[in-house]
Amino acid sequence: MLFYSDEKLAIFIDGSNLFATAKALNFDIDYGRLRRYFATKSRLLRANYYTALIEDAEYSPLRPLVDWLDYNGYTMVTKPTKEFTDAKGEKKIKGNMDMELAIDMMGMADHVDHMVLFSGDGDFRRLVEAIQRKGVRVSVVSSTKTRPSMIADELRRQADSFIEISDMSEEFGRGDHSDDIGHP
Numbered sequence: 001m002l003f004y005s006d007e008k009l010a011i012f013i014d015g016s017n018l019f020a021t022a023k024a025l026n027f028d029i030d031y032g033r034l035r036r037y038f039a040t041k042s043r044l045l046r047a048n049y050y051t052a053l054i055e056d057a058e059y060s061p062l063r064p065l066v067d068w069l070d071y072n073g074y075t076m077v078t079k080p081t082k083e084f085t086d087a088k089g090e091k092k093i094k095g096n097m098d099m100e101l102a103i104d105m106m107g108m109a110d111h112v113d114h115m116v117l118f119s120g121d122g123d124f125r126r127l128v129e130a131i132q133r134k135g136v137r138v139s140v141v142s143s144t145k146t147r148p149s150m151i152a153d154e155l156r157r158q159a160d161s162f163i164e165i166s167d168m169s170e171e172f173g174r175g176d177h178s179d180d181i182g183h184p
Helices: 015-025 031-041 063-071 098-108 122-133 153-158 165-172
Strands: 008-014 043-053 075-080 082-085 091-094 114-118 137-142 161-164
Touching: 008 015, 008 031, 008 098, 015 043, 015 137, 015 165, 031 043, 031 063, 031 165, 043 063, 043 098, 063 075, 075 098, 098 114, 098 122, 114 122, 122 137, 122 153, 137 153, 137 165, 161 165
Parallel strands: 008 043, 008 114, 043 075, 114 137, 137 161
Antiparallel strands: 082 091
16 A cells, blocks of 8 residues: 555544454454554544444443544544344344445545555445546555455446455554554
């Protein structure tokens, strides 16, 4: 991935997609190190994390991460999940954040030189194309090493660069980094 030290950068993390990718790879992300990594490469203006939250639950396993990110330099974009009953009568939970992420990326396009999208969702291909037409480079972080691949081929082809997340363990994977702080 190519960075320029004077470029303005914004990060957009599709939380549920990144969680599924990291889980499939058994890759534990240190979000403090992730943010610092990108901040050392360019002028990081914003790091946005998108996730839906279950409102009525007494305890959500996502809450400690969301709180930590909120206090440590990430802009949290959340909304409550919706519960519904499918055609088979089974209760399902829905919480798609694609629209919020797309609106924010389009809104930032006039203020940054480079965007990094953490998602493999093929629905973002047209969004990436629209951002590129505004003169912004878009890098996509996901994985081809899972079965099935976590990144849609059309999104990977559209991106200016593709970053295989499993190759980034030295940069922001959790491991034996005794000097690191800031992971929930």
